[in-house]
Amino acid sequence: xxxxxxxxxxxxxxxxxxxxxxxxxxxxxxxxxxxxxxxxxxxxxxxxxxxxxxxxxxxxxxxxxxxxxxxxxxxxxxxxxxxxxxxxxxxxxxxxxxxxxxxxxxxxxx
Numbered sequence: 169x170x171x172x173x174x175x176x177x178x179x180x181x182x183x184x185x186x187x188x189x190x191x192x193x194x195x196x197x198x199x200x201x202x203x204x205x206x207x208x209x210x211x212x213x214x215x216x217x218x219x220x221x222x223x224x225x226x227x228x229x230x231x232x233x234x235x236x237x238x239x240x241x242x243x244x245x246x247x248x249x250x251x252x253x254x255x256x257x258x259x260x261x262x263x264x265x266x267x268x269x270x271x272x273x274x275x276x277x278x
Contacts, residue, residue: 171266175236175243178264178271183230185223191216195270203263203277228252234259241266 169177174193181190191212198215201207209218222229228251235246243264250257261277 169269170238171241171243171264172236172238174266174269174271175238175245175264176233179231179233179245179247182219185227185229187216187220187223190219193271195267195272198271199273201273201275203261203275226251226253231260 178190178193181193194212194215196212197210198212199207200209200215200218209215229249230252231247231249233245234248237244243266245262245264247260247262248257249260258278263275263277264271265273265275
């Protein structure tokens with residue numbers, strides 16, 4: 169599967185709030201950080217717990233892909249996110265760094 173297809177699969181699983189399918193695309197030692205900032209979580213268990221909470225807190229949450237760029241082992245997604253709870257939507261850039269066919273790191277720009 170191409171990196172583009174893996175990035176799309178994780179976004180589709182995210183929008184379906186399918187935690188198992190979503191987490192299956194990430195490395196066991198995944199790192200999530202704000203761009204040029206602090207690490208927010210590390211490891212698949214911490215990642216799973218964070219998104220289990222997001223899916224529970226925001227059952228109407230949806231991310232719409234606005235643009236995707238694939239360069240080497242990196243996929244950069246520009247997304248429009250609507251939590252579905254009446255709060256204003258926001259945009260985010262998610263920078264996915266791959267190791268093989270798994271996402272090993274995510275850096276968010278918001």
